[in-house]
């Protein structure tokens with residue numbers, strides 16, 4: 001276990017693409033506080049271009065918290081288009097059970113593509129510190145703070 005962790009750190013350190021990638025919210029040196037204010041900033045900069053009013057999952061500031069916490073995606077009632085395979089978007093305290101986190105971290109979520117999508121419709125991965133923010137916010141109870 002320990003040797004695996006060391007290998008992982010070394011592998012990260014040698015990443016030539018993003019030695020200290022800075023997202024605007026955080027970097028691998030400076031973590032973002034795991035607040036919903038920062039989550040909303042993450043949505044504003046990476047998601048709202050698509051997830052706005054009128055689409056399935058509206059992540060606009062006035063509605064995003066209520067649409068996520070303890071909720072299934074809006075289309076869950078139709079098994080043919082169920083985007084989360086019956087799971088909940090945010091399960092307070094449990095990132096791995098939260099489809100929002102799975103959708104951001106898994107290359108092949110149970111339905112559709114990894115998020116976010118880029119301009120050409122191809123998935124890209126958020127910065128590690130941004131994924132950490134999502135993880136820590138959910139693990140901390142998914143508070144509206």
Ligand code: HEC
Nearest residue numbers: 046047050056057073083100103111112113115116117118
């Ligand atoms: C370029 C447009 C685009 C961007 C940017 C984008 N999404 Fe999506 N998102 C989609 C589309 C289209 C779907 C439905 C198809 C799929 O799941 O692949 C989707 C589906 C989802 C779902 C599954 C639930 C549902 O209602 O379908 C979640 C959760 C999600 N996105 C979260 C995010 C988050 C969080 C971000 C930002 C970090 C983001 N998305 C950025 C277009 C986008």
